[in-house]
Amino acid sequence: MRTEVIAIASKDDEELKRAGAVIRAGGLVAFPTETVYGLGGNALDADASRRIYAAKGRPSDNPLIVHISDFSQVYMLADEVPETAKRLADAFWPGPLTMILKKAELVPETTTGGLSTVALRMPNHPAALGLIEQAGVPIAAPSANRSGRPSPTTAAHVFEDMAGKIPMILDGGEVEIGVESTIVDLTGETPMVLRPGYISREMLEKVLGIQVELDPAIVVKPVTEPLTTEGTIHPEASNDDSGSFASNVVSEGSGSKQQNGESTLLKPKAPGMRYRHYAPKAPMILVKGPAQAVTAYICKQIEDNKDKKIGVLCSAQTAPVYKDASRVVVAGAQGDIVALAHNLYADLRDFDEGDIDRIYAEDFGIAEDANLKEALENRMMKAAGGHIVTVG
Ligand code: AMP
Ligand code: MG
Numbered sequence: 268m269r270t271e272v273i274a275i276a277s278k279d280d281e282e283l284k285r286a287g288a289v290i291r292a293g294g295l296v297a298f299p300t301e302t303v304y305g306l307g308g309n310a311l312d313a314d315a316s317r318r319i320y321a322a323k324g325r326p327s328d329n330p331l332i333v334h335i336s337d338f339s340q341v342y343m344l345a346d347e348v349p350e351t352a353k354r355l356a357d358a359f360w361p362g363p364l365t366m367i368l369k370k371a372e373l374v375p376e377t378t379t380g381g382l383s384t385v386a387l388r389m390p391n392h393p394a395a396l397g398l399i400e401q402a403g404v405p406i407a408a409p410s411a412n413r414s415g416r417p418s419p420t421t422a423a424h425v426f427e428d429m430a431g432k433i434p435m436i437l438d439g440g441e442v443e444i445g446v447e448s449t450i451v452d453l454t455g456e457t458p459m460v461l462r463p464g465y466i467s468r469e470m471l472e473k474v475l476g477i478q479v480e481l482d483p484a485i486v487v488k489p490v491t492e493p494l495t496t497e498g499t500i501h502p503e504a505s506n507d508d509s510g511s512f513a514s515n516v517v518s519e520g521s522g523s524k525q526q527n528g529e530s531t532l533l534k535p536k537a538p539g540m541r542y543r544h545y546a547p548k549a550p551m552i553l554v555k556g557p558a559q560a561v562t563a564y565i566c567k568q569i570e571d572n573k574d575k576k577i578g579v580l581c582s583a584q585t586a587p588v589y590k591d592a593s594r595v596v597v598a599g600a601q602g603d604i605v606a607l608a609h610n611l612y613a614d615l616r617d618f619d620e621g622d623i624d625r626i627y628a629e630d631f632g633i634a635e636d637a638n639l640k641e642a643l644e645n646r647m648m649k650a651a652g653g654h655i656v657t658v659g
Contacts, residue, residue, distance in 0.1 A: 270430045272422055274438045275299075278393035278400075282437075287401025289435055290315075295322060297411040297425045298398050299439030300390035302363045302448050302464070303418035303612070304425045305334065305408030306433065307398065310344075313377040316407055322432045325414040329538045330380030331407040332365050332448070335389050336399035344385055344405060346371045351453050351475055358474040361391035363444055363465040367452040378407045380538055388448055394439040409539075410447060411436075417545050417612035417650070420445050424616060445609040446642050450537055451479070461485065461537035463641035465608075470638060481641070484533035485540045487648035489655045545650045547615040549578065549623040553651040555630035558601070560659025562588050565627045572625070578618045580628040594623055598631065604639050607631050611643075615650055 273282050286296045293315045295308045306322060308315030310333040320327045333344060338356055341348055345368035352366050370385035379385050390396065399406050410418040413428040422438035429436065449464030451471060459480045460468055471479045535541050554561045562585050569577050569591050576593035579586075582601040589595045596614045599606025618626050628647065648655070 268431055268434060270426065270433055270436060272426060272436045272438050275394040275397070278397040280394070280397065283394070283397040283401045286398055286435055286437060287403065290398070290402035290406060291404065293318070294435075295319060295433040296398065297419075297422075297429060297433060297436040298392075298395050298408070299422070299437060299442055300334075300392045300395045301443045302390070302446065303420055303442055304411040304422065304436075305332075305390075305395070305406075306411035306425075306429065307334070307406040307408040309402065310334075310378050310405040310407035311373060311375065312404075313375040316375065316377040319407060319409065322429060323409060323412070323414050325409065327377070328380045329409075330382055330386060331378050331409050332386040332388050332450075333374070333378065334395065334399055334406045334408050335387060336396045338389070340405055341368070341387060344371050344374055344387060345369060349453055351458060354474055355451070355453075355471065356389070359466055359470075360389040361396065362389070363391070363448040364388065365448045365450045365462075367450065367454055367461065369454055382538075384452075384454055386450065392439060392442075394437050398437065415546060417547065417615040418447060420609075420612050424613070427616075441609075443609070445611060445613075446639070446646055449642070452482075452536060459536070460641075461535065462540055463645050465639060465642065467638035467641060482536050482540075484535040485537070485645065487645065487653050489648075490653040545612070545615065545646050546652065547618045547623075547626060547650065549618055549626050550654065551580075551615075551618075551626040551628055551651045553628050553630060553647055553655045555655060555657045556659035558585070558629075561585075561629050564656065564658045565589065565629070566591075568625075568627060575624040576622055578623040578626040580614055580618075580626060582629060582631065585629065594618060594621055598629075602631070604631060604637050604643055608639050608643055611646060611650075 289296050297306050308319050347369045365386050365388040367384050367386050374385050411425045412419050419425045420442045422436050425436050444465050449466040450462040452459045452461050457480050461482045468479045578594040579589045579592045580596050583597050584601045586595050586597050596617045598610050
């Protein structure tokens with residue numbers, strides 16, 4: 268299949284009519300949103316959802332987010348619309364917030380991965396909103412990467428992963444935010460964040476006036492086995508979430524033994540959070556501690572591993588120190604976590620070039636009060652498969 272890449276300039280772009288027709292006919296179109304690029308199909312068409320799972324290589328029990336362009340569509344897709352959903356939509360839609368509600372019969376279970384709930388979001392991007400309007404149907408769309416790869420933040424990333432598999436990619440340039448939407452489950456008594464994102468729990472709590480919980484099962488546990496022996500660094504080096512669970516993310520129901528000896532039965536409520544994710548091809552180790560100790564540690568690793576190609580993900584300020592590394596990727600200025608979020612997935616993809624053996628990532632000094640803190644810690648820990656060294 269030939270994959271067309273079409274630049275979209277505005278919500279009224281004529282090309283969106285053609286893209287909408289592809290969706291209505293059951294085909295797939297990748298499109299930009301403010302978070303990451305999505306791979307869209309008609310959310311009401313089970314065959315279109317099957318095509319999405321196939322193109323991504325995604326397990327079909329991992330549900331898709333349904334994208335809408337008008338709040339009235341919520342009443343069509345959800346069985347119950349709680350007051351909390353209206354308040355959050357008022358405050359944050361269109362925007363990077365996904366709400367889990369009880370699904371209406373109209374939504375096929377293929378789209379919801381067999382669940383009786385549905386994930387809804389109104390994206391804040393003219394191309395996305397224009398596409399949904401032109402399609403005339405809600406659009407199911409997960410991130411437009413192959414399963415297990417970092418989410419795409421440019422049309423070129425989508426092309427890398429999806430060329431030949433889908434007919435059309437809409438190019439809206441680089442995305443704005445760079446990490447996926449916050450997912451909040453509104454079906455229980457207490458709203459619960461199932462995936463942290465740009466909209467923090469504090470922001471949700473401010474609008475709702477009640478406490479919002481974080482799904483405890485998604486906190487990635489540090490892996491503490493020795494990092495010096497080759498082969499033990501990344502027990503799950505395979506870059507694929509097509510069913511294999513991250514070693515340190517608890518697997519379904521069985522309860523996994525953690526390093527600290529505790530056994531736990533926690534199971535993430537967003538099925539996608541079970542899988543190893545956001546990962547570059549080479550194993551990555553997150554180095555935490557005071558800035559000077561972090562740079563000293565990473566320099567020593569470069570020095571001690573001259574036979575290996577070492578990559579470093581670092582700040583603009585510290586980059587010159589790593590002159591002996593095989594690849595240095597600057598994530599942004601020290602402490603600029605908005606830039607870190609914006610660049611993270613492109614940076615991780617960058618390390619896939621040039622046969623890098625191991626990546627050291629600086630702890631970016633994520634400020635306590637930053638709204639992206641929970642999201643970034645989660646993505647960095649997942650990219651590192653939980654491998655973390657604390658120094659200093
Ligand atoms: P992506 O679109 O790639 O960001 O992935 C969608 C995420 O939303 C995955 O982690 C899914 O598991 C999660 N998700 C979608 N629908 C639901 C649902 N009904 N309940 C819980 N999580 C969901
Ligand atoms: Mg994804």
